[in-house]
Amino acid sequence: MTHPELTLEERRFGETTRQDAWWLQPLVVFLGLTTFGIYSAWAAFQNAHYTFGPYLSPFYSPELFGSSYHSWFGDKPGWWPLWLPFSPAFLILWAPLGFRLTCYYYRGAYYKAFWADPLSCTIGEPRKGYRGEHSFPLIIQNVHRYFLYFALLFLIFLSHDAWKGFWFKDGSGTTFGVGIGSLILVGNVFFLGGYTLGCHSLRHLVGGFLDRLSSAPVRQSTYNCVSCLNRRHMMWAWMSLCWVGFSDIYVRLCSMEILTDWRFF
């Protein structure tokens, strides 16, 4: 595309005439994501205190290999390299991490907070070169829909975990009960569901790709539901992120006998 040369003023990093607290939002995002990243990495490396009674921490679900009774295929696999520390979380965390990392909301948020590209709207940037998501490496963000497929699978696994969280083993066998942990795991599925089912890629795949949605009524209803959740995608993203961390902390503290899991019945 050819256009006449545009002569525009270069601006310095941080240059702005904005008077509001424009730095607050990127700072909160930076602190929030950094805190979550450090905590989740620490929790994943622990390989301990991730179950309590019928509860399984969402950081370790599904437990493909591991030492708890939630494990699908038994203990640590023989093929796992001896020099590499093992945790059941390492086998599965790549999927939710990839889903969030390539999420349209998080992309915009962390480009601002971690890469200052831009730090906030109309704030001068630190570097001149820019490739965006037009070429490598960020063109890889287009893989988001594939992580969505895994995220939908995980939603099924976590729903199953939440259901199992109502079945307590005691002297007389397995009985139905409701503990604080049961409700926390249900909350986790609720918030993750709100986030995953409001995904921009899902919105496209269920019907957004069509120009005449009226010709596919089921798609249209699904598209409307996803669009409804999508309008508050940022809220769901943060609520689900906080709740998944909170769920792990709760299970961990109960398992370490710092907290008592209070049972309603």
Place this chain on the structure above:
Amino acid sequence: MATATFKIWRGDANNAAFVDYESEVSEGMVVLDAVHQIQAQQANDLAVRWNCKAGKCGSCSAEVNGNPKLMCMTRLNELPLDQPISIEPMRAFPLIKDLVTDVSWNFEVKTKIKKFNPRPPDAEDGTWRMAQEDIDRVQEFRKCIECFLCQDVCHVLRDHHLHKEFIGPRYFVHNAALEMHPLDTENRLEELKESDGIGYCNITKCCTKVCPEHITITDNAIIPLKERVVDQFYDPLRKLFRIFRSRT
């Protein structure tokens, strides 16, 4: 009557700076009223573009306290009048004089976008039939008043000056209005990926925040177009599916 200080950008592309003006402010005034008052009383040669004073023509776009806004829709009582109010021209376009910029690049971009190409008429009288729910989605994009505030705030144009490789949010909205139209038969995805540079958008949502017509530019126009580009160019499963479908 209360007074306030207005720092207005004065000059041309070669030499410009903020000039302070003290001016009286009264209830109900908007920024454009203050600029007109200063123009009438203190700076007769102050250049400002304006027309409808009702937020519908998109002429009086500027940056008020660093935020891209329509001057006619920015009420003074929403601003901290105890501090000087800065009024600057849009930074993503070349300055002509004072608050007036050359936005002609935008109109050139528009001429390059494939025009609306409807399918053959549905009825013998040359008319078409559309469902209201299909047209509702693109109706949002038709609200655009071409104020170019979204272009101004977009850092790809404003800071990286990629005007040759990137058409900006306004024209992604225009593309979306055409591409998602239930009657349109044209395919604009290759242009969106290549010459229009949709990949440069990194979803900061600044364009959505400044839109005076509250068009959900990022979520309803840009991201759906990005997803359509993924469908056509980056999704191997979709490609396989298309090959399989074309053979059956």
